[in-house]
Amino acid sequence: MKTIIEPFRIKMVEPIRMTTVEERRGFLEEAEHNLFLIAAENVIIDLLTDSGTAAMSDAQWAGIMRGDESYAGARSFYRFQEKVQEITGFTQVIPTHQGRAAERILFGLLGGPGRVIPSNTHFDTTRANIESQGSEAADLVIAAGLDPGSLYPFKGNMDVGRLEELIRRVGPGQIPVCMLTVTNNSGGGQPVSMDNIRRTREVLNRHGIPLFLDACRFAENAYFIKRRESGYGERSCKDIAREMFSCADGCTMSAKKDALVNIGGFLAMNDEELARRARNVLIVTEGFPTYGGLAGRDLEAIAQGLEEVLHEDYLAYRIRTAEYVGEKLEAAGVPFVKPPGGHAIYLDARAFAPHIPPREFPGQAIACALYVEGGVRSCEIGSVMFGRTDPQTGTHLAPPLELVRLAFPRRVYTQSHFDYVIEVILKVHAGRSSLRGMRITYEPPALRHFTARYGYR
Ligand code: P71
Numbered sequence: 001m002k003t004i005i006e007p008f009r010i011k012m013v014e015p016i017r018m019t020t021v022e023e024r025r026g027f028l029e030e031a032e033h034n035l036f037l038i039a040a041e042n043v044i045i046d047l048l049t050d051s052g053t054a055a056m057s058d059a060q061w062a063g064i065m066r067g068d069e070s071y072a073g074a075r076s077f078y079r080f081q082e083k084v085q086e087i088t089g090f091t092q093v094i095p096t097h098q099g100r101a102a103e104r105i106l107f108g109l110l111g112g113p114g115r116v117i118p119s120n121t122h123f124d125t126t127r128a129n130i131e132s133q134g135s136e137a138a139d140l141v142i143a144a145g146l147d148p149g150s151l152y153p154f155k156g157n158m159d160v161g162r163l164e165e166l167i168r169r170v171g172p173g174q175i176p177v178c179m180l181t182v183t184n185n186s187g188g189g190q191p192v193s194m195d196n197i198r199r200t201r202e203v204l205n206r207h208g209i210p211l212f213l214d215a216c217r218f219a220e221n222a223y224f225i226k227r228r229e230s231g232y233g234e235r236s237c238k239d240i241a242r243e244m245f246s247c248a249d250g251c252t253m254s255a256k257k258d259a260l261v262n263i264g265g266f267l268a269m270n271d272e273e274l275a276r277r278a279r280n281v282l283i284v285t286e287g288f289p290t291y292g293g294l295a296g297r298d299l300e301a302i303a304q305g306l307e308e309v310l311h312e313d314y315l316a317y318r319i320r321t322a323e324y325v326g327e328k329l330e331a332a333g334v335p336f337v338k339p340p341g342g343h344a345i346y347l348d349a350r351a352f353a354p355h356i357p358p359r360e361f362p363g364q365a366i367a368c369a370l371y372v373e374g375g376v377r378s379c380e381i382g383s384v385m386f387g388r389t390d391p392q393t394g395t396h397l398a399p400p401l402e403l404v405r406l407a408f409p410r411r412v413y414t415q416s417h418f419d420y421v422i423e424v425i426l427k428v429h430a431g432r433s434s435l436r437g438m439r440i441t442y443e444p445p446a447l448r449h450f451t452a453r454y455g456y457r
Contacts, residue, residue, distance in 0.1 A: 004320040007313040008411060011058070017041055024372050032453035033368055033438065035377050044375030045413065045421055050343045052098075052256035052263060053409035057308055060260065060301045067297025072288055076296035076303075083303040087238065087310075088215075088245040090268035092275035094282055095292030095299060099216060099254025100125040102267035105281045106212070106252060109274065110176035111135040118166055119179035119214070120145070120158045121186040124385055126179065126214060126252075128447055138166060145187045146400045148337045148348040153228040154193040156184030156221075158200045172207035179252075181214040182221035182244065186381060188403070189217070189322075189341020191224035194232065194240070197247045210249040210271070216257040218244060220342030223315040238310045250274075257343070260305030260410055264298050314411075318342070321408055321418065328422045334429045337403065347425070349382055349402040353435045358383045359396035360437025360457055363404045366428065369435055370404070374424030378406045384440075385449045 019027075019042055031037035040046060046053070056064075068074040081093045096102045103126050111117065111133030118138040122130065130137040140162045144152040158180060167175060180200060184190045204211050222240040226232050232240055245251065250269030255261050269275055279289045286293035294302075308314065319342055326340035335351035349356075349363035356362035363380035370376045382402035390397055406421065428435075442453040 004317055006411070006414060007311075007317050008057070016044055018044065019375055021372060024375055028368060028371060032441070032455070033364070034449075034452055034454060035367055035371060035379070036450050038371070038377065042375070043371075043377045045417055046377045047344075047406040047408065047421065048377045048379050050257060050407040050409055051254065052261075053412060054256075054260045054262065054305075055409070055411040056260060056262070056301060057304070057411075059308070060304045063300030063304045064297040067295060067300045069296045071291070073290055074296040074299070076299040077290040080299035080303045083306050084266060084268055087241055087306055088251060088268050089242060090245065090250055090270055092250075092269050092272060092278075094267040094275065094278055094289060095294050096265045096267060096282070096286055097293030098256060098263060098265040099214075099252055100129060100265075101286055101293065102252040102254075102265050103129040105267055105278050105285070106177070106250075107133050107135065108281060109277055114174060116166065116170050116175055117177060117179060118158075118163055118175065120156055120181055120184050120192060122179065123181060123185045123214065123216075124447060124449070126181075132446070139186075140166065141184060141187055145184065145190060148188070148335065148346075148351070148401065151338055153191075153224075153339070154196060155190035156182065156187060156192040157196040158192070160196070160199050160203050163200065163203055167203070167207050167209070172209055175207075175209050177210050177212050178204055179212050179214050180248070181216070183217045183224070183342045185216070185343075186386070187401070188337035188346045189220075189343050190337075191221045191228070191342065193229050194225050194243060194247075195229065197244055201247045211247065212269075213245065213248045213251040215245075215251040215253045217342055218251075218253075219258045219309040219315060220318065222310070223312075223319055224342065227319075236310075237312060237315055241310060255302045255305070257410075258306075258309045259302045260309050261298065261301045264294050264302045266292070266302075309410075318408075318410065321415075324415070325406075325418055325422060329425065332426050332429070334425060337401075344405045344407040346381070347378075347404040347406070349380075349404050352404075352429065353432055355433070356435060356437040358387065358398035358402055360439065361454070362435075362437070363402050364438050364454060365435045366404045366432075368438075369428045369431075370406075370424055373428050374420065376406070376421055376424045378404050380449065381405050384452065 113134035255264035322340035363382040386399035
């Protein structure tokens, strides 16, 4: 059959509260145009993030009941550790309450002033954790990864030439670790090819630099490799994922994505000495090494989720969802990052609202309009999230892409929900000439998108 269905039945439902355009205008004003500050109850379709928003399976809920809540050495920890070891091959497994806790521990140990940490593209929390250690976060994605229209199949790839150049310029001694984000979230959820992971590895090997995967969406990346890279079509996604991890020395993981849970993460690696130091930090900030800030039940749910996320029927449905939305937007001439990513559709705000310059946050203006029009909550990934003001000149330094991400919670929304989302996007697109630029009226010192306030120009 050609129709790819949601490969699950629904046995528990959560009602959606409907609101009117007028009500939503009021909610947005109360939130000073920051969608993070809107009560979820006042959102109809919540595509703010795919992080921690998955629906768990019956088997995961059963695991929740089985959770062993012993402080030390809980049975649930051993099940979790075994599953992470099976999929990643890394011997040292350290649970954390979410991805950024793993990042903070890793960069706290390896970062420091003068150090540079390259990646294809660091996500916001990763960049913030690197910069808070006084280190520099360098984004070295290939040129196609910055071209929304390019159909290159692996737009998340690292530019290995630029990586070599960086190593030559700053010296390998200043680069304690190199990251690869799979899939590349800030660049449109685009995958990294196995060939590119290997070539990155080879360059790093020559200079004795370890490679860590930011593995949030490792299963979606594995599925793209299966579908797009020659030689992988007949391999299982689990096998491909194992091969991806086998090229790295460790990983940080937000289990809130491809472990299909609502909270959790881990840091994993082979280096026993580094792991010993990481556990010492963990005990101070997160908890004892067999729970790391999580409940035993959370560890059970992660172990089960890591297994389920690699099921091919699930991944086929997952990737098809973004493709489906992409086909409808393409047909209507709405600009978005092509090909569609694994976990989201990213509208190309520069092309969508070319009359609004980056310093007036075109992505934020579109995100606000999607909310007012249809109660659809999305997330700006552009000048709000990654833009900076030059401290010398006061001019706006725009990131390479101005995007609005509509991220898809896993196993939560059906095809008719997405048909509704498409209708809302098309309506906002039809009225795009009336979108107005915005300005920031308040911003915190770091990660400003979470708490900034806005007004219209
Ligand atoms: C996402 C998030 C979480 C988020 C961020 C900003 C606004 C809303 C929601 C988190 C990631 C990620 C990558 C590649 C590390 C983290 C941190 N993403 N690396 O995409 O995408 O993980 O949230 O568990 O701490 O919405 P954490």
